Amino acid sequence: MVVTDEPAALDYLERVGYYRLSAYWYPFRHFEVIEDPKTGKPTTRALDEFQPGTQFVDAVRLYLFDKQLRLYVADALERIEISLRVDVAYLLGRRSPFAHIENTKAHFHPRFVSKPFSRSNPISRFDAWLNKYRGLVARSKEDFVRHYHRTHGDELPIWVAVEVMDFGAISQLLNMMHPRDQQAIADRYGVPDWKVFNSWVFSLSYLRNLVAHHSRLWNRNITSKPKLPQAGVLGWCDAFIEDEETRFKPFLLLAITRMLVKAVCPNTEWHQRVADHLDNFPEQHSSKQLTLSGMGVTEDWRAWW
Structure with a gap:
């Protein structure tokens, strides 16, 4: 790998x-295909050599591109998360101020909340969520939490409780809510299937964790694959339905973010800023030219974005 400016390279490394x-x-x-000694199947191995022409600045430009992309995503996810807090608080709170801690059929789907949290942890999903929620309350340093405890008691009503929940807690709470409530929230964002919407929120919670920990985003494989509606229901989803590989890439999560943030803020220009950023994908000196395809960008994306 060619280093054309050693002081600048050292500065970035430091x-x-x-x-x-x-x-x-x-x-x-450079990569080579070898046989996995354990499985006997072919696998790839990275060599300690670079493609001809590769420069240190190529990596730096990709890093800066990815950093700005994460900043855009963080901005949108903040809006979506706050909006979801309001949605959940309104639907549960109109039936009971403490609906989030009342495991009843009126608030939650009994089959969802009674399922084991995991194979290794037989505790119910509701109890696992409740333990997480109480931990968030106990760790909170917010003045409004201490004030409410002093003035009204130990339990926070749902419209206060949502303010101490992180994206993951909101996602899990939404996942357990009665399907009629989940559908009511999904409708607000223009998603006709609550199960699809539920998986979208879960995937955005995963995306939120990547962004919060400053993890590489632009070309990573996504472990939380979102569900998609039937072909033709949401036109922009069709290209992802037809190309299974794109569903494991971050561009699908960006597309979901775009749809939801436009529902929250109809006059937003967030999607345009992201499109401009994608159009400025950094050029490289290397003989191996990376493109937006590494993100799972579909060929028709400009037509619907």
């Missing part, structure tokens, strides 16, 4: 770190 930057020069390495 500020950003070798390991973090290595994720952005990794795609420029």
Whole structure:
């Protein structure tokens, strides 16, 4: 790998770190196909050589592109998260101020809340969520929480409780709510299937964790694959339905974010800023040219974005 400006390269290594930057020069390495000694199946191995022409600045530009992308995503997810808090608080709170801690059929789907949290943890999903929620309340340093405890008692009503919940807690609470409430919230965002919407929120919770921990985003494989509606229901989803591989890439999550943030803020220009950013994907000196396809960008994206 060619270093054209050694002081600048050292500066980036000192500020950003070798390991973090290595994720952005990794795609420029040579790879070979070998046989996995355990499975006997072919697998790829990265070699300690780079494609001809690869420069250190190629990795830096990708890093800066990814950093700005995460900032855009964080901005949108903040709006979506706050909006979901209001939606959940309104639907549960109109029936009971403390609906979120009342495991009843009026608030929650009994089959959802009674399912074990995991194979290794037989506690019910509701009880696991309740333990998480109480931990968030106990750790909260917010003045409004201490004031409410002093003035009204130990239990926070739902419209206060949602303010201490993180995206993950909101996602899990939504997942347990009665389907009629889940559908009512999904309708507000223009999603006709509450199960699809539920999976979208769960995937955005995963995305929120990536962004919060400053993890590489632009070309990673997504472990939380969102569900999609039937073909023709939401036109922009069709290209992802037809190409299974794109459903494991971050561009689908960006597209979901776009739809939801436009429902929250109809006059937003967030999607345009992101489109401009994608159009400015950094050029590279390397003979191996990386493109937006590494993000799972569909060929028709400009037509509906």
